[in-house]
Amino acid sequence: MLIDNDVNQGDLKVIIAKVLRYWYLYPICVLMFTGMGIVYQKYSQPVYSVGAKIVVHQQERGTIDPTRFFSGYELFSGRTNFENSLITLQSRPLLEKVFEKLDFNVAYFRQELFYEREIFNNVPFQVVLDKNTPQLTNTKFSLKILNSKEYQLELEEAEGEIYDFSKQSIIESVTGLTISKKYRFGDVVESENYKFVVLLKEGIDVKKSMKHDFNFEVKSNQQLARDYYGRLSLTPTSREASAINVTMVTYNIRKGMAFLDAYLKTVIEDNLDNKNHIAQSTVAYIDQQLTEVYDSLDLAERSLQQFQSKEQVLDVNMKASQIYESIRQIEIERSAKESQIQYLQFLNNSFSSGDEDTEYSLTTVSDLGNQVLNDLLNEYISLTARKRQLIENNQGKSPRIKDLDFQIRNLRNTILVNLEYAYDAANNELSRINRRMSSLNAQLNTLPETQRNLVGYERNFRLHDATYIYLMEKRAEAQIAKIANLPDYEVFDYPSFAGIQSPKRMRILMFTIFLGLMIPTIFILIYETFFERFNDVDDFQLEFNLPVMGQIFKVPGNKKQLFEDKDLIIYQESFRKLRSNIDFFNWKHDKGRVLLVTSTIPGEGKSFCSYNLTSAFAALGKKTLLLDFDLRKGGLSFDFFNDKERGHGMTEVMSKQKELKDVIRTSDNELSFDYITCGAFPPNPSELIENENTEKLLEDLREQYDFIIIDSAPVSLTSEGSVLSKFSDMVLYVLRMKHTMKKDFKNGINELKVEDHKTSVVLNNIKVNRQKYYYGNYYSKK
Known part of the structure; x- marks a missing residue:
C-alpha cells in the first residue's frame, strides 16, 4: 500500500x-x-547620521543672461553640470582640502562596556603632534589618567604606518611596537617612530576621568579622506530638482556636523576659486601685454612728436586723413585676423596630435567668429573634464570611460574638419584684407613725402593707442566678472542631526x-x-487518511494479559471496541477470517495487541487461533506463553517436520483459545513463509476456526509481513503513541504493499483521560 x-x-x-x-x-x-x-x-556602538542640502545652479532656458549687459560675463557664464557635481563633490582631493581646515589628525575614544565610543569636544586631554617629525599612524594608543599630573601610556604588539606630515607620504610600515610607561602631562613622548605631547585640559573632573580608559589614534589627511570617502553620501533630492542631499555616517554627532560644515565651506570656496582662476589668469595676461604695449605706445608717441617738431607740420590734409583712417582700420582688422589664424593653426596642431591636455589651452579667451566651432570646443572641454574627474576618483576602469573616449574621438574628428574649413576661410579673408591694404598704400604713395611720413607716424601711434585702450577695456571687464562671480553651489539646508543609523530600535524589535x-x-x-512521533489520535488523523480500527489505552505497570485481571476492565473495553469494529468490517468469508497484526519496528505493542485481541474474540465465544509468525524473534511465544521448548511450532509445521495437530495448544486460562508458537528459529524464515505451504496451511485453518490472528515480524525489518498480508483478509497496523516516528510509519506502511481497503490502524498506548477512567472504575466496582 x-x-x-x-x-x-x-x-x-x-x-x-x-x-x-x-x-x-x-x-x-x-x-x-x-x-x-x-x-x-x-x-x-551607536552610529548616527548628519545631513545637509546644497543647490547646484545650472544654466536654464528663459533666464536672464548677464552677457547681454557686460561682455566680460561670457568668460564664466557656463554652469556646473549636475551629474558631474555628484562625482566631483565626493573626490578625495576635495576631502583632503577639508581636513586641512580641521584638526582631525588625532581621534579620541573612551572605552565602554562592550565597545569604544568616539569622543570629540569632551576629551579630558589633548595630544599635540610634532608634524616636523614622522608619526605612527593607524594604531591606537591606550591612555589611563592616574592623577592630575600623570598618565599611563600603553601600546602592545601594535602595527601601523610611519607617516611624514611634511612630505605627506608614508615612510614605512612597522609591527611589534610596545609601550607601557608613566608620563607626566606636558612631557614629550618621543621615539624614532613618533613625537607628541599630552596636555591635560583645564576645568575637567579628574576623578571622573580616572574611572575611564581612553584611546587615541593618529591619522593623516589622506587616510582621513579614504575613511570619510566611504561614509559620505551624495544623492539627488528628486529627479526634477537640482539639489543634493549630503549625508554622512558618524560615530559622534558633533564631530560629524563639524566635518560637514567645513566640507560645505570648502566646496563653495573651491568652486569659486576655480571659477576666479580664469579671470585672474586673464588679468595677469592682460597686465603683461599692457606693459609691452605701453612701451611701444610711448615710443610711437615720442617719434611722432619729434617728426612734427623737426618738419614743422602738425596735421595732414583731408585726403591723407581719410587714407590714413582706412589704413588704420584695416591694420586692426588684419591684426585680429592674423591672431585668429595663428590660434586656428595651434588648435589644428593640438587636435591632430591627439593630446587631450588641449583642454587647458581652450580656456583661453578667443573669438573665433564661428559659433559652430565654439560650441564644439565647449562640448570637448566638458567631455574631457568629465573624463578627468572620473580618473581622479579612481574610476579609470569604469565603462563610462570607454563611452567618453568614443565621444571624444568622434568629436575630435568633427572639430578637425571644422578647423580646416575655418582656417581656409580665415586665410581667404586675410588675402582680401592684404589686397585692400596694398591699394590704400598705393594711394598713400601719391601724397607728398612729408605727408606720407606724418601719416605713418600717426598711424603707428594710433594703432598702439587703440591696442592699449582695448586691453584696458578687457581688463576692466575681467575684473567686473571676477567681482560679480558667484559659486555654482549654495547651501540650502545647514548641517543637522538626521537620525540614528544603527542600532534602530524599531528595526531590531x-x-x-x-x-x-x-x-x-x-x-x-x-x-x-x-x-x-505521533502524540494523539488527532495528530495521526491530521496527516494520514488511513482508517483507525481501534484505540488501545496505556496500561499501568507491566501488565500484558488484560482479560485475566478484572481490575483492568477499562483497558479490556478498548479491545472490545476493537473487536466490535472488526465485526463491522466487510468480510469476504463468514468463517475463517484471517487478521494480520504487524507494526513498523519492535516495541510498538504488536504482540500485546495480538494476544489481547485473541482473548477478546475468545471471550465472545468465537473459536480463535493465534499464530506466532515472528520466526526470527518469537516475542509472543516467550512473553505470553513462556515457550522455552522451541521445537513445537510454526517452523516445524512449515518445514513439515510435524503435523498441524501436534503443535496446536490451548491456553490454560478460562478464555480457552488455541495458539501455535513460533517454534525453533529457522535459518531462512523468509523462504519458509513464502513457500506455498503457507497458503495451504491457512486454508486448512479457515475450516476449523472463526478467527485466525497472525502475529508477524515488523515490516521495516523483514519482508514476512508483506508476504503474509497477501493471505490475510485484514491487516491491523499497530502504531504506538509517543514512540513511533512519523517518517518510519510512512515508510513502513508503504513497504507493506496491501490494498487500501484491507489495512487499518490500531493506535496503541493512548493516555486515558480522567472521565473515561472514572467511568471504567465505576463499572469495574459494580
Whole structure:
C-alpha cells in the first residue's frame, strides 16, 4: 500500500495544527530574542547620521543672461553640470582640502562596556603632534589618567604606518611596537617612530576621568579622506530638482556636523576659486601685454612728436586723413585676423596630435567668429573634464570611460574638419584684407613725402593707442566678472542631526520578533518532518487518511494479559471496541477470517495487541487461533506463553517436520483459545513463509476456526509481513503513541504493499483521560 502525505503536510491546516501544538515555544522565543535585541541595542556602538542640502545652479532656458549687459560675463557664464557635481563633490582631493581646515589628525575614544565610543569636544586631554617629525599612524594608543599630573601610556604588539606630515607620504610600515610607561602631562613622548605631547585640559573632573580608559589614534589627511570617502553620501533630492542631499555616517554627532560644515565651506570656496582662476589668469595676461604695449605706445608717441617738431607740420590734409583712417582700420582688422589664424593653426596642431591636455589651452579667451566651432570646443572641454574627474576618483576602469573616449574621438574628428574649413576661410579673408591694404598704400604713395611720413607716424601711434585702450577695456571687464562671480553651489539646508543609523530600535524589535516566530516554526517543521512521533489520535488523523480500527489505552505497570485481571476492565473495553469494529468490517468469508497484526519496528505493542485481541474474540465465544509468525524473534511465544521448548511450532509445521495437530495448544486460562508458537528459529524464515505451504496451511485453518490472528515480524525489518498480508483478509497496523516516528510509519506502511481497503490502524498506548477512567472504575466496582 502506498500513501503520500506530502500534499496534506503542505496544507495550511496541517501547518497551523503543528505550530499550535508547540504554542509555548513562541512566547519563550519572542521574549528571549527581544531581550537579546534590547541588550544589543543598549550595549552596541551607536552610529548616527548628519545631513545637509546644497543647490547646484545650472544654466536654464528663459533666464536672464548677464552677457547681454557686460561682455566680460561670457568668460564664466557656463554652469556646473549636475551629474558631474555628484562625482566631483565626493573626490578625495576635495576631502583632503577639508581636513586641512580641521584638526582631525588625532581621534579620541573612551572605552565602554562592550565597545569604544568616539569622543570629540569632551576629551579630558589633548595630544599635540610634532608634524616636523614622522608619526605612527593607524594604531591606537591606550591612555589611563592616574592623577592630575600623570598618565599611563600603553601600546602592545601594535602595527601601523610611519607617516611624514611634511612630505605627506608614508615612510614605512612597522609591527611589534610596545609601550607601557608613566608620563607626566606636558612631557614629550618621543621615539624614532613618533613625537607628541599630552596636555591635560583645564576645568575637567579628574576623578571622573580616572574611572575611564581612553584611546587615541593618529591619522593623516589622506587616510582621513579614504575613511570619510566611504561614509559620505551624495544623492539627488528628486529627479526634477537640482539639489543634493549630503549625508554622512558618524560615530559622534558633533564631530560629524563639524566635518560637514567645513566640507560645505570648502566646496563653495573651491568652486569659486576655480571659477576666479580664469579671470585672474586673464588679468595677469592682460597686465603683461599692457606693459609691452605701453612701451611701444610711448615710443610711437615720442617719434611722432619729434617728426612734427623737426618738419614743422602738425596735421595732414583731408585726403591723407581719410587714407590714413582706412589704413588704420584695416591694420586692426588684419591684426585680429592674423591672431585668429595663428590660434586656428595651434588648435589644428593640438587636435591632430591627439593630446587631450588641449583642454587647458581652450580656456583661453578667443573669438573665433564661428559659433559652430565654439560650441564644439565647449562640448570637448566638458567631455574631457568629465573624463578627468572620473580618473581622479579612481574610476579609470569604469565603462563610462570607454563611452567618453568614443565621444571624444568622434568629436575630435568633427572639430578637425571644422578647423580646416575655418582656417581656409580665415586665410581667404586675410588675402582680401592684404589686397585692400596694398591699394590704400598705393594711394598713400601719391601724397607728398612729408605727408606720407606724418601719416605713418600717426598711424603707428594710433594703432598702439587703440591696442592699449582695448586691453584696458578687457581688463576692466575681467575684473567686473571676477567681482560679480558667484559659486555654482549654495547651501540650502545647514548641517543637522538626521537620525540614528544603527542600532534602530524599531528595526531590531521587528527583527527579533521575526526571529522569535520564525525559528520555532522552522524547528517545529523540521522536527515534525524528520524526528516527530505521533502524540494523539488527532495528530495521526491530521496527516494520514488511513482508517483507525481501534484505540488501545496505556496500561499501568507491566501488565500484558488484560482479560485475566478484572481490575483492568477499562483497558479490556478498548479491545472490545476493537473487536466490535472488526465485526463491522466487510468480510469476504463468514468463517475463517484471517487478521494480520504487524507494526513498523519492535516495541510498538504488536504482540500485546495480538494476544489481547485473541482473548477478546475468545471471550465472545468465537473459536480463535493465534499464530506466532515472528520466526526470527518469537516475542509472543516467550512473553505470553513462556515457550522455552522451541521445537513445537510454526517452523516445524512449515518445514513439515510435524503435523498441524501436534503443535496446536490451548491456553490454560478460562478464555480457552488455541495458539501455535513460533517454534525453533529457522535459518531462512523468509523462504519458509513464502513457500506455498503457507497458503495451504491457512486454508486448512479457515475450516476449523472463526478467527485466525497472525502475529508477524515488523515490516521495516523483514519482508514476512508483506508476504503474509497477501493471505490475510485484514491487516491491523499497530502504531504506538509517543514512540513511533512519523517518517518510519510512512515508510513502513508503504513497504507493506496491501490494498487500501484491507489495512487499518490500531493506535496503541493512548493516555486515558480522567472521565473515561472514572467511568471504567465505576463499572469495574459494580
